[in-house]
Amino acid sequence: MPIRLRGASRDTATLPTACIYVGPRSRFANPFRAGDPAPSPFGPPMDAAETVDLFAATLRGPIGRFYAARFARALRGLDLMCTCPLDVPCHADMLLRLANEPGDGYTISSLEGP
Template identity: 30%
Template sequence: MPQRIRRQRTKGWRMPEGAAYVGRGSRWGNPFTLGGPNGLACVPGAVTGADWEYEDRISAAGMRHDFFHADDRVTRCEIRNLTRDEAVALYREALIGGSIVHLRRPRLRLGPRDNPVTVDTVRVELAGRDLACWCPLDQPCHADILLEIANAEVKC
């Protein structure tokens, strides 16, 4: 069964033959990061009522702003960075919901528009392969989502 491999920078380490690198910088990379200046942040359920949701604008952790709903309600939000679990969940949602290219944040450089990451491309290109990423093996990673989708039995 294909598995996730943690990529390493140690001397002499080589990626196993046939394994695919799926970290950032590859077309398979997760654009949802755990912090930093890219503005990937969460607000507490302003739209869906969930505990958290993706906030589609550039904001830094600790900032506050008003979130304007379509029904004219306004929710005061305090921005926080995504957790690892949330970043993986958003990747799953975006991939299963259509494709990674079709996220609303075009400036994230999610891959060439003529080469989208979809469930079908994952199944075709990653099925049966080990996947390498930098995430610790004992923590959630978007590569787990890719492995699950790539190696799932397709029901007709």
């Protein structure tokens, strides 16, 4: 089963495993960042878990489903690398579930919860 690794985009070339970088400035990056303002105008800044939830919700939307399908095909069977610490929630975990769900394709349910 593929795993999430921590590192920068340049680190993927040195690994003996099939790995792709999904962190900042990649086409798979989470556009939402911890510390960004919450979607609610009076909410506190978002934490890491909230940004992952918001990214997953975006991929469940009408346009996001198209990207979710493309991401699932492109990432299937690969380890994913991001700059997030391994002990905090990261969108790479959600992308791993999306890309490696059993069956012949992705399902939007794979974007919900751990």
